[in-house]
Amino acid sequence: xxxxxxxxxxxxLGLSLYALVAGAYAARFRRRRLALSAQNALIGAFGTTVVxxxxxxxxxARSDFSFVYxxxxxxxxxxAGYKLSAFWGGQEGSLLLWxxxxxxxAAAAVLLNRRSARDLVAxxxxxxxxxxxxxxxxxxxxxxxxATQVAALDGRGLNPSLQNPYMMSHPPLLYLGYVGxxxxxxxxxxxxxxxxxxxxxxxxTRRWTLVAWTALGIGQLLGSHWAYEEIGWGGYYAWxxxxxxxLMPWLAATAFLHSVMIQxxxxxxxxxxxxxxxxxFGLSLFGTFLTRSGIVSSIHSFTEGSIGPWFLGFICLxxxxxxxxxxARLPLLRSRTKLESLVxxxxxxxxxxxxxxxxxxxxxxxxxxxxxxxxxxxxxxxxGQGYYNFFLRIFGLPLLLLMGIGPLVAWRRASLRGLAAxxxxxxxxxxxAGAVLLALGAGSSIPGLIAYTFSAFVLASIAFEFAxxxxxxxxxxxxxxxxxxxxxxxxxRRRYGGYVVHAAVVLLAIGVAGSSLYxxxxxxxxSPGGTLAVADYRLTYERLVEREAxxxxxxxxxxxxxxxxxxxxxxxxxxxxxxxxxxVTNEVGIRSDLVTGEDLFVIAEQVRPxxxxxxxxxxxxxxxxxxxAGFVFLLGSIVALWPDAREQRRLADRYARxxxxxxx
Amino acid sequence: xxxALLLGALLAAACVVLVxxxxxREPQPADDALEEPGELERRHLELSEVRDRALAALKExxxxxxxxxxSDEDYRALVGPLRREAAEALRALEPRAGARTRVSDxxxx
Numbered sequence: 013x014x015x016x017x018x019x020x021x022x023x024x025l026g027l028s029l030y031a032l033v034a035g036a037y038a039a040r041f042r043r044r045r046l047a048l049s050a051q052n053a054l055i056g057a058f059g060t061t062v063v064x065x066x067x068x069x070x071x072x073a074r075s076d077f078s079f080v081y082x083x084x085x086x087x088x089x090x091x092a093g094y095k096l097s098a099f100w101g102g103q104e105g106s107l108l109l110w111x112x113x114x115x116x117x118a119a120a121a122v123l124l125n126r127r128s129a130r131d132l133v134a135x136x137x138x139x140x141x142x143x144x145x146x147x148x149x150x151x152x153x154x155x156x157x158x159a160t161q162v163a164a165l166d167g168r169g170l171n172p173s174l175q176n177p178y179m180m181s182h183p184p185l186l187y188l189g190y191v192g193x194x195x196x197x198x199x200x201x202x203x204x205x206x207x208x209x210x211x212x213x214x215x216x217t218r219r220w221t222l223v224a225w226t227a228l229g230i231g232q233l234l235g236s237h238w239a240y241e242e243i244g245w246g247g248y249y250a251w252x253x254x255x256x257x258x259l260m261p262w263l264a265a266t267a268f269l270h271s272v273m274i275q276x277x278x279x280x281x282x283x284x285x286x287x288x289x290x291x292x293f294g295l296s297l298f299g300t301f302l303t304r305s306g307i308v309s310s311i312h313s314f315t316e317g318s319i320g321p322w323f324l325g326f327i328c329l330x331x332x333x334x335x336x337x338x339x340a341r342l343p344l345l346r347s348r349t350k351l352e353s354l355v356x357x358x359x360x361x362x363x364x365x366x367x368x369x370x371x372x373x374x375x376x377x378x379x380x381x382x383x384x385x386x387x388x389x390x391x392x393x394x395x396g397q398g399y400y401n402f403f404l405r406i407f408g409l410p411l412l413l414l415m416g417i418g419p420l421v422a423w424r425r426a427s428l429r430g431l432a433a434x435x436x437x438x439x440x441x442x443x444x445a446g447a448v449l450l451a452l453g454a455g456s457s458i459p460g461l462i463a464y465t466f467s468a469f470v471l472a473s474i475a476f477e478f479a480x481x482x483x484x485x486x487x488x489x490x491x492x493x494x495x496x497x498x499x500x501x502x503x504x505r506r507r508y509g510g511y512v513v514h515a516a517v518v519l520l521a522i523g524v525a526g527s528s529l530y531x532x533x534x535x536x537x538x539s540p541g542g543t544l545a546v547a548d549y550r551l552t553y554e555r556l557v558e559r560e561a562x563x564x565x566x567x568x569x570x571x572x573x574x575x576x577x578x579x580x581x582x583x584x585x586x587x588x589x590x591x592x593x594x595x596v597t598n599e600v601g602i603r604s605d606l607v608t609g610e611d612l613f614v615i616a617e618q619v620r621p622x623x624x625x626x627x628x629x630x631x632x633x634x635x636x637x638x639x640x641a642g643f644v645f646l647l648g649s650i651v652a653l654w655p656d657a658r659e660q661r662r663l664a665d666r667y668a669r670x671x672x673x674x675x676x
Numbered sequence: 677x678x679x680a681l682l683l684g685a686l687l688a689a690a691c692v693v694l695v696x697x698x699x700x701r702e703p704q705p706a707d708d709a710l711e712e713p714g715e716l717e718r719r720h721l722e723l724s725e726v727r728d729r730a731l732a733a734l735k736e737x738x739x740x741x742x743x744x745x746x747s748d749e750d751y752r753a754l755v756g757p758l759r760r761e762a763a764e765a766l767r768a769l770e771p772r773a774g775a776r777t778r779v780s781d782x783x784x785x
Contacts, residue, residue, distance in 0.1 A: 013679070020687060027688050027691060030695065038710065042709050043710060044696075045708055048698035049695050050697070056691050209722075311681065342682070421745075422746045423733065423736065429749060480743040480744060481743055484742040488742065583731045666728060
C-alpha cells in the first residue's frame with residue numbers, strides 16, 4: 013500500500029506545516045485554542061508518521077518488490093531480522109526513521125510539558141514543527157521511501173556490512189541521540205522567543221538531554237564494536253568522518269551537561285549554555301548531512317543522494333537564525349553572579365567545557381577541511397589519524413585529569429588546606445599506580461603511562477568521594493554502611509550517577525590506551541600447517557573449510573591457538589561471498605580473554621586458490637574494557653536519570669507558589 | 677487500492693478532527709487568551725530560583741564540610757554569605773515568615 017504511506021507522509025508534512033504557522037501565530041498573538049490546535053497537529057504528525065513507518069515495515073517484511081526501496085535494500089534470501097533493519101539501511105528509510113523519532117519526541121515533549129510550561133510550550137511547538145517540516149519535506153518530495161515500480165522477482169539485497177546484529181540497534185540508538193538533541197534546542201529557542209530567562213527550559217529538558225546523550229554514547233560504542241567485528245582492520249575507531257559526526261554532538265552535549273549545572277547552582281553561563289545546545293543540535297544535523305549526503309567517503313556511509321544542498325541550507329538557516337535570536341536576547345541572558353575563584357568546582361567545569369569545545373571544534377575542522385579544500389582547490393585532501401590523535405592527547409589527557417580533580421574541589425572556592433586534605437589519597441594512589449606500571453614496562457609509551465596514571469587518579473578520587481560521602485551520611489543518619497551508601501546516592505543521583513559515568517570514561521580511556529599504544533601485530537602468508545607468532549601467542553593454520561549459509565558462501569581458515577605452550581582451541585577467520593549483493597566481506601576471528609580483557613584478532617586477508625592464506629594478527633590488550641565501559645556508562649546514566657521524588661516536590665512547590673501549574 | 681484510499685481518507689479525517697478539537701470542545705470560550713505569567717509571577721519565580729539555589733548550596737556546603745571536602749576555614753568564609761542570600765530571597769518571597777527558621781531547616785534537611 014504505497015499510496016497509504018505517501019498519504020500518511022503528506023499528512024505529516026501538512027500537520028507539521030500547520031503546527032509551525034498556526035503555532036507561531038498563536039504564540040505571538042496569544043491565542044489559546046490555536047496554540048492547543050497546533051500542539052494537537054504536532055501530536056497528530058507522530059501518528060501519521062507511525063502509519064507511514066508501519067507501511068514500510070510491512071513492505072520490507074513481505075518482500076514487496078513493487079516498492080523501489082524494498083527492492084534496492086533487501087532480497088528474498090535476506091534473513092527476516094535484516095529485512096526489518098533495512099528500514100534504516102538506505103537513505104529514504106533513514107530519513108523516515110529520523111522523522112518518526114523526531115515527531116515521537118515532539119509529541120512526548122508537548123504532552124509532558126503542556127501544563128507546566130504552557131507559555132514556553134507555545135513557542136516550543138513551532139520550533140519542533142519547523143524541524144519536522146524540513147524532514148517531512150525531504151521524505152515527501154526529495155527522497156520518498158514509497159516510490160514504486162513494476163515488482164521485480166528478487167531484490168538487490170542489503171549491503172553485507174549491514175548484515176550484522178549490531179546494525180539492528182546501532183543506527184536507531186544513534187538516531188535517538190541525534191534527534192533527541194532537538195528537544196533541548198527547541199526548549200532553549202522557545203524560552204528565548206518567549207523572553208523567559210528562568211530555568212524552566214532547563215528543568216523541562218534535563219532528562220531529554222541525558223536520554224539523548226546516553227543513546228548517542230551507547231550508539232557510538234555499538235558502532236565501534238560493529239566496526240571492530242565487521243569491517244575487520246583490527247581497530248574500532250578510525251576517525252572516519254561519519255564516526256566523528258556522531259562524536260562531535262556527543263562532546264558538545266557532554267559540555268552542556270556540565271555547564272548547565274553551573275547555571276543551576278550559580279545562575280551563570282546562560283549565554284554559553286544556549287550556545288552549547290545550539291552547537292550540539294547543529295552538529296547532530298551536520299552529522300546526518302555527512303552520513304546521508306555522500307559528500308565525504310566513509311566506511312559508514314552507504315548512500316549518495318541529492319539531499320546535500322537541502323541539508324546545508326537548513327543547517328545554515330538554523331544556525332544563523334538561532335544566533336540572531338541569541339544576540340537579540342543577550343540582555344535577558346545577563347548573569348548577575350561571577351566566578352568567585354579559579355580554584356572551585358565551577359571553574360573546573362569551565363575548564364572542562366573549554367577543553368571539550370576545543371576538541372569538538374578541532375574534530376569539526378578535521379572533518380570540514382577536505383570539503384573546504386575541495387571547494388577551494390577542486391581536489392579532496394584527507395586529514396590523517398595523526399592529526400586527531402595529536403589533539404586527542406592534547407585535550408583528552410587534561411580532560412581525564414579534570415575528571416579526577418572536579419569531584420574533589422568544592423563549589424565557589426577552595427583553600428589550599430581543603431585541597432590538600434582532599435587530594436592526598438587520590439594523588440598518592442595515582443603516583444603509586446604510575447610507579448608500579450613503570451616498573452612493569454608501561455613506560456614504553458609515555459602517553460599511555462600518563463593516561464594510566466591519570467586514570468588511577470580519577471578512579472581513586474571517585475572511590476574516595478563515595479567512601480567519605482557514605483561515612484558522612486552514616487554519621488548523620490546512622491544505620492548500616494549499605495543503607496548509608498544507598499541514601500548517599502539516592503539523595504544526589506545526578507552527582508553519583510555522574511561519578512559512575514566518569515568511571516566508565518576511565519575504563520574507556522584504559523581500553524583505548526591499552527589497545528592502541530601497547531598492541532602487537534604480526535602478518536604473513538601461511539600454507540596449512542604453517543605457524544605465526546605474535547606477543548606470547550603461537551598460531552597454527554590447520555585447514556580451510558567452505559560452507560553454505562542462508563544468503564552467503566562462507567570460506568573459513570581454521571587456526572589453532574597456543575599461549576605459553578598451552579593449547580587454547582581454534583578460531584576461524586575468512587570471507588563471506590554474498591550472491592545477491594555480489595560482494596565479498598572479511599569475517600574476522602576474535603578470541604577474547606575476559607580475565608585480562610585482551611583480544612586475539614585474526615584477519616584472513618587473502619585466501620588463495622592453492623589453499624594458502626595471508627593472515628594479519630593483532631593482540632589488543634585491555635580492549636574489552638571499552639565494551640565493559642558501555643555497561644558502566646549505561647548504569648551511571650540510569651542512576652542519574654532515575655526520578656527524584658524530593659526534587660519533583662521542590663519544583664512543584666516552586667511553580668505552584670509562583671502561580672504556575674503544579675506539575676513540574 | 678480501494679482499501680488504501682479508505683484508510684487514507686480515515687487518516688485525513690482523524691487529523692482534521694484532532695486539529696479542530698480545541699475549537700470543537702470550546703466553540704465560544706469566555707476567554708481565548710494564552711495564559712502567561714505576569715510580571716509578579718515572573719519575579720516570584722526568579723526569587724524562588726535564587727532561594728532554591730541558595731538553600732541547595734547551603735545543604736551541599738554542610739555536607740561537603742562533614743565529608744572533609746570543605747575545610748573549617750572555607751566553611752566559615754562561605755556559610756555567612758550563603759545564609760544571607762537565602763534569607764534575603766526568603767524575606768522577599770514571604771515577608772512575614774520566619775526566614776531564619778527556614779534557612780536552619782533547610783540546612784538540617
